[in-house]
Amino acid sequence: MTDLHAIASFVQSKLKDLLDKPTSAWPKEIQDTLKTDHLGPRVMEQQELRLRLSHGIACGRRQWYLHNEPQKQTNQSPGLVQLCKFSIGDLWEAYAHALLPHCMPDGWTYHDTDDHEVAIDDVTGHLDGVMVHKNGDVIIVDAKHTSEFRIKKWANGMPDWEWGYRAQATNYMWAVQGAIARREWPFGGSRVIGFLWPASYSQKFGLWDVAVGWAYESDQELKSYGKQVLRQYHDARTKTNPPQRWSESNICRYCDFRDYCKGDLR
Secondary structure, three states, X not given: OOOHHHHHHHHHHHHHHHHOOOHHHOOHHHHXXXXXXXXXXXXXXOOOOOOOHHHOOOOHHHHHHHHHOHHHOOOOOOOHHHHHHHHHHHHHHHHHHHHHHHXXXXXXXXXXXXXXXXXXXXXXXXXXXXXXXXXXXXXXXXXXXXXXXXXXXXXXXXXXXXXXXXXXXXXHHHHHHHHHHOOOOOOOOOEEEEEEEEEEEEOHHHXXXXXXXXXXXXXXXXXXXXXXXXXXXHHHHHOOOOOOOOXXXXXXXXXXXXXXXXXXXX
């Protein structure tokens, strides 16, 4: 079985080595990629209000609102601080996709999937990139700009299931495995084995710190979870009222519907 921890640690080490060097010392291919493909002007658009794979299944009630009453979200338009965070995240994503082809272990190839769309039923999502091994293994890659806390937590490449990360990883793993089975997958490989998050934290003076989190589900867990996803998506589209509200937890603090959900007695 592929050792995801070892792969995450290898990629993390290679990324750190490159980021410790001045950009002028990077391979010409990286410099050309950044100049031509990624660092042009970016227009920050409001995200479409609808159910997506990245929302996971952390709360069926939130899924119901996303599908039926998305206008009830607390913050529909990002403020200036949020836009700045998005811009930094876009910059890191560009750097990650330029650097990652030069950070692969033996036998692995990195593909920038250019927002390739995958789906579970009619709920869609877009992929950042994938790693494909010559033996057919596939690892999904999602670059993130995150907090100093999470960078330190991921320093040893350990998995992190907080706040929807597991849901996001498993949804995409299930969706890609389905695309492979239907022969609708253009990037090669035959079996999804895991998920990597190359995550950055921008420090003072323009320096970057980076860590790589990883996730794995057994085939049995993936199938079981996929059935839960399909059931919850079906309920979100067919039920007249949202599911019963949970007792409030830390997850609720970060929910876009937290204010409306508390007052909704359905």
